[in-house]
Amino acid sequence: MTLQVTSARAAAMRKPKAPEANRARILAAAIAEFASRGYKGASMDAIAARTHTTRALINYYFGSKERLYLAVLERVYAEIRDAERGLELDHLPPAAAIRRIVDFTYDYYVGHEDFVRLVVAENQARGRHMKRFPSLRTLNRPIVDLLGRVIARGQADGDFRRDVDPIDVHMAIAALGMFNVTNQYTFGTLFQREMGGKGNVARRRQMVSDLVLTWLAESAGQPR
Amino acid sequence: MTLQVTSARAAAMRKPKAPEANRARILAAAIAEFASRGYKGASMDAIAARTHTTRALINYYFGSKERLYLAVLERVYAEIRDAERGLELDHLPPAAAIRRIVDFTYDYYVGHEDFVRLVVAENQARGRHMKRFPSLRTLNRPIVDLLGRVIARGQADGDFRRDVDPIDVHMAIAALGMFNVTNQYTFGTLFQREMGGKGNVARRRQMVSDLVLTWLAESAGQPR
DNA sequence: CCCGGAATTGACGGGCCTGTTAAATTCCCC
DNA sequence: GGGGAATTTAACAGGCCCGTCAATTCCGGG
Structure with a gap:
């Protein structure tokens, strides 16, 4: 099982540009932004800017x-x-x-x-x-x-x-x-x-x- | 001084449509709206709707x-x-x-x-x-x-x-x-x-x- | 009776924000 | 090396919201 997980994760890791790294950075930025400005006050664009990504990408990862x-x-x-x-x-x-x-x-x-x-x-x-x-x-x-x-x-x-x-x-x-x-x-x-x-x-x-x-x-x- | 204030206030009270009554109702509605939705979440239009007035009138009274x-x-x-x-x-x-x-x-x-x-x-x-x-x-x-x-x-x-x-x-x-x-x-x-x-x-x-x-x-x- | 000023309205302009979609880029696997 | 999926981008559409401004209504005093 460990081998399976390892290979699967390894496959996921070496492949694309930076999916989980991006995901983690977005989440961290979102924590800061939501904590700082509240739900309504937080801006998706601000989170995107903090992570050098775009609003569309965040929606691609998290949905909304x-x-x-x-x-x-x-x-x-x-x-x-x-x-x-x-x-x-x-x-x-x-x-x-x-x-x-x-x-x-x-x-x-x-x-x-x-x-x-x-x-x-x-x-x-x-x-x-x-x-x-x-x-x-x-x-x-x-x-x-x-x-x-x-x-x-x-x-x-x-x-x-x-x-x-x-x-x-x-x-x-x-x-x-x-x-x-x-x-x-x-x-x-x-x-x-x-x-x-x-x-x-x-x-x-x-x-x-x-x-x-x-x-x-x-x-x-x-x-x- | 009391007489002056009294006459001034009396003059202010009998005159127009409903300035201070409106003002008081707007303030009460604003308390409820801001408390319920927060500063950013509160909507001036919602406050206006609660008091049967308009956003422009609220700005006329309170400025912003x-x-x-x-x-x-x-x-x-x-x-x-x-x-x-x-x-x-x-x-x-x-x-x-x-x-x-x-x-x-x-x-x-x-x-x-x-x-x-x-x-x-x-x-x-x-x-x-x-x-x-x-x-x-x-x-x-x-x-x-x-x-x-x-x-x-x-x-x-x-x-x-x-x-x-x-x-x-x-x-x-x-x-x-x-x-x-x-x-x-x-x-x-x-x-x-x-x-x-x-x-x-x-x-x-x-x-x-x-x-x-x-x-x-x-x-x-x-x-x- | 009419006028002057306060009170009130409707509409405009500009800004920000979100979600979506089609296209483009990148990278893996065969 | 090419097919194809995963990732990423750019642009669009729609909505909400705020402040302002000219225009209008209304009231009281002269």
Whole structure:
């Protein structure tokens, strides 16, 4: 099987001008363009210009603007999912594991502003595209399972409160982490706060950990 | 002076067809349209259709699409600022006052989805319009002063920790409150969670209070 | 009664954008 | 080396949208 795949891929690779290379470059450019200007604001011509191709070629590969956008969504979600899978928490005490999850999530948002902006754009569109695309609906997020296991361990140790829904915790972490990226402009302008500064990032990230952990520890070990 | 203003305004009111009535209806329609479709997605013709006027008339009143959008932003920010001014907290114990602030903020976002969507849209545009409009830059938000006073009282009572920045607290509250509205579509789809349900709103709102209050109480009363 | 100015309309011009289609180019395989 | 498929290009058509401008309606005051 490996041989078959190899030969097939080799055949596909040596032949034409630059199909998959072009495809990959177009997708990367599309991620940047859609993240920067939103679905409607993004221009197919701009994506073509970024990749030294033409609008017709992009349609030849992806079919339409919406299809291209869906490919973008699929890609960035796959990336965060893969990154989440890389987290190794089982050897950490529950509190430290929580802190690690928060740091990872917070830093991922700060470092992947494109992803955050795409998520926000899709929500502003009321999830219209996502809804109609099955492979995006069934996309699971390992972070919730990880969180669930950590929380269960903390509860078993008597360190965490008992009535905790992992999804609620993830939502709190995601909300606090995304806000810095999503609302940095209005919030920074209104409250004279620079939100991109690295020092502030570390401080706020720790505040998120503290918020979650103090809440998790609240009235822990009470009689069940 | 009052007489002058009165007579001038009376003269302005009785005269023509429906200038300020039209103006108000256009602004309301613009809020809905911009909130629903974003700046670029919004159509001047759609706003005109909603108000039984024409695109030319809207430009006659507001000058351009961008000017109209700025008037929209100014309006919705003025509204939340006025609502925040109505909060009366001085007679409440600090913890109860915090809970009240959280409830107010959370409910305001849930009940004013247009406002939230406009804020998000402006952030997606990197605050481009807001930056260039002085009256939006100098807009202050009473909620931070209220929060600061409440926190100071809680610290004086020894109930709240000492190193607290009111803006940080407001950011946490705003982040958790906005997330339900802003990310309801992707989050709901990915995690099979209905986020509009009223019961869930009350539960999540209380979680926000608990998060903030347990954090505020953490290591309070320690030696200064 | 008529006039002057505010309010309102219809139409034009220019720009940008997307999807398609037919033609041209390139490269692989026989 | 030639057939043929895969890739790429150039140009077209249709749609939407915005700002403007001259023309028209309407109202109130002299």
